[in-house]
Amino acid sequence: MKYKALQTEYGVPTVIIQNSHNRSSGLKFHTGFIRFACANGLILGEGIEEQRIRHSSTWKEKATSFLNNYTLEVERMEEEHQAMKAKRLSRYDMMLLAEKAVGIRYNLEDVLDPLELNLVRRTEDRGSDLYTTYNRLQESLLQGMFQRRVANYDKETNKLEYSPWGKAAKLTATDEIIRVNKELRQLVMEVA
Secondary structure: OOOOOOOOOOEEEEEEEEOOOOOOOOEEEEEEEEEOOOOOEEEOOOOOOEEEEOOOOOHHHHHHHHHHHHHHHHHHHHHHHHHHHHOEOOHHHHHHHHHHHHHHHOOHHHEOOHHHHHOOOOHHHOOOEHHHHHHHHHHHHHHOOOEEOOEEEEOOOOEEEEOOOEEOOOOOOHHHHHHHHHHHHHHHHHHO
């Protein structure tokens, strides 16, 4: 099967593949998009964003079906990107979106300033459209580009104690990266 060029001016579509080494979970495909400006891998899509395939005799047919539908999914994603680029956000809207995005990983009170997630770190990230805002939030959430503290309950004093403010941890676990990406995508699509 021939595929037309799927690269856009903003990046290139990709497929994130997960599989267990011991057959404890099925083969999973996630539709993704690598943005040229920062190489932050967005996990996108609705219809075939995640395709689970059990380890059975029909796995090859199901994987082939996913790949055949992939081109259609990428075209739909590009339409979503264009709609998101056309949607302008006020500073207030960006602030609300950042506060909600923080909640995907942490309690709001444990983050020093949610607006840190929306800081412009490179020229390509300037803009007030939904797509650019989404990219800034996504990179900050995954890379831990904001200050947070950790709450611990002290059983001896029966008090909640907090660590000093420090940089949030970068996400490295694939399952957690996928979860954060999907929840952020859902949050952003509610605004679109």
